[in-house]
Amino acid sequence: MVEVLSFDHAMKRLDSASHRHLLLGNGFSIALKPDIFSYGSLYENADFSAVPLIPLLFKALGTTDFEIVIRHLQDAATVLEVYRPRLVTLARALRRDAATIKDALVTAVARRHPDRPYSVDAAQYAACRAFLNNFDHIFTLNYDVLLYWALMQDEVDLLDLRCDDGFRHPEEYPDLPYVSWQEANSPTVHYLHGALHLFDIGTEITKYTWSKTDKAIVDQIRQALDEDKYPLFVSEGISTSKRSRILHNAYLHKALRSFEACCRPAKNAVVVFGHSLAENDMHIFRFIARGSVGDLLISLYGDPVSVTNQAIMKNARSLVQRRERIRRGIPLRITFYDAASAHVWG
Numbered sequence: 164m165v166e167v168l169s170f171d172h173a174m175k176r177l178d179s180a181s182h183r184h185l186l187l188g189n190g191f192s193i194a195l196k197p198d199i200f201s202y203g204s205l206y207e208n209a210d211f212s213a214v215p216l217i218p219l220l221f222k223a224l225g226t227t228d229f230e231i232v233i234r235h236l237q238d239a240a241t242v243l244e245v246y247r248p249r250l251v252t253l254a255r256a257l258r259r260d261a262a263t264i265k266d267a268l269v270t271a272v273a274r275r276h277p278d279r280p281y282s283v284d285a286a287q288y289a290a291c292r293a294f295l296n297n298f299d300h301i302f303t304l305n306y307d308v309l310l311y312w313a314l315m316q317d318e319v320d321l322l323d324l325r326c327d328d329g330f331r332h333p334e335e336y337p338d339l340p341y342v343s344w345q346e347a348n349s350p351t352v353h354y355l356h357g358a359l360h361l362f363d364i365g366t367e368i369t370k371y372t373w374s375k376t377d378k379a380i381v382d383q384i385r386q387a388l389d390e391d392k393y394p395l396f397v398s399e400g401i402s403t404s405k406r407s408r409i410l411h412n413a414y415l416h417k418a419l420r421s422f423e424a425c426c427r428p429a430k431n432a433v434v435v436f437g438h439s440l441a442e443n444d445m446h447i448f449r450f451i452a453r454g455s456v457g458d459l460l461i462s463l464y465g466d467p468v469s470v471t472n473q474a475i476m477k478n479a480r481s482l483v484q485r486r487e488r489i490r491r492g493i494p495l496r497i498t499f500y501d502a503a504s505a506h507v508w509g
Contacts, residue, residue: 165476165499167467173460173500174297174434180458181430185298186422186447190437190464192305195283195508199275200307202227208275209267214260217267229268230443234400236261265398272306273359273384273394280312283508288316290509296322298434302353302422304444306396308360308380314352325351329414330370344368344414353418355447356405357395359384361414368395368414406446422447426454429493434460436505439471440478452485455493462502 177183192200199205206227211217221232240257243250277283291313295301303310314326329350330342344367354361360371360380371383384394397415399405409415425431433456440448440461451459461479463472479497486495 165467167463167499167501170500170505173498176498177432177458177460179430180432181428182299182425183297183432183434184300184425185295185302186433186435186438187301187303187305187310188436188438189305190462190502191303191507192307192309194437194502195287195309196277199277200272202229205229205268205271205275209271211263211267214263217260217264229264230398230400232400233261233264233398234443236264237400237404261400265396266393268398269306269359269393269396270388273381273388276307276359276381278381279379280316283309283312285316285319287508288313289319290506292316292320292322292324294505294507296324299325300351300353300421300425302355302418304356304438304447306356306358306394308358310352311358311360328352328354328370341369342372344370346413346417350421353421355409355415355418355422356397357415359394361395362387362392363395363412368412400443402443402445405444409446419447423450423454426450426456429455429457431456432458432460436462436502436507439475440482442478448482449485451495452482453489455490456495458496458498460498460500462505463499464502467499
């Protein structure tokens, strides 16, 4: 049996750490709104009417995980291009359907997203901010704006959260209805896979805000989707495809390098909340194995012997083994903690 500590007990193991960094997975959002942000809920609200075969594919694969289906379509297209190059039209159709699923995921998240910050109450924000206050850098793989909302709710407590995401008002055009990413800044909040409120407009990366328009962020996002403008999202099916997408975007690339830098010092610690350490995000976790970071805390939700938690433990052991091969003599210490005991949303 693997020991599973309470969150507070697990954090005490990091008392001597120089810096503690947080990596958030989808469990962070599900902990607040399971009826919205679970893949099952998103699938039920996705519109695949233009491509009726897609729901049949989800059913055949026995999943509601968008990334798994995207991966199968991309892999099938690759196999066809090698084994049946004459079927180029079919291969293109498979890749087109993979792109359709990605767009459907973006739209489902935006349409299902809570409308306003006050959809979350003050006590929930206070609990979330107290949790976030434990960390020096916050990295998230989530697309929604719940983290952004929580960081902005400074009226619910007296905490001085480190919440610089690197976006500023453009000096040359201060009246523009958005803020833009300034590469020279040193942010402490990083959206590793993009987010609903981030847009790549070609010449710069922009962020929608309420303060610039007096219009709710979620309304701005939905309007953009209605105009066929899609936010910056990394939802490719496999890790290598995600990494390629990240490396071709300056904002995402710098965010990834920031995570890499946080994983280098042996006295640093990384705390994972709400992520399974799955292979399709190994472009993120490989930096833990390749770095010298000494401690990795990983959340488990529910029964430790559940299939999901056993998979997480297996993935954690794989990281330890990678570290032993790559950085012999620099151990990676794993601690599992009970996700519910963190009281992330109260």
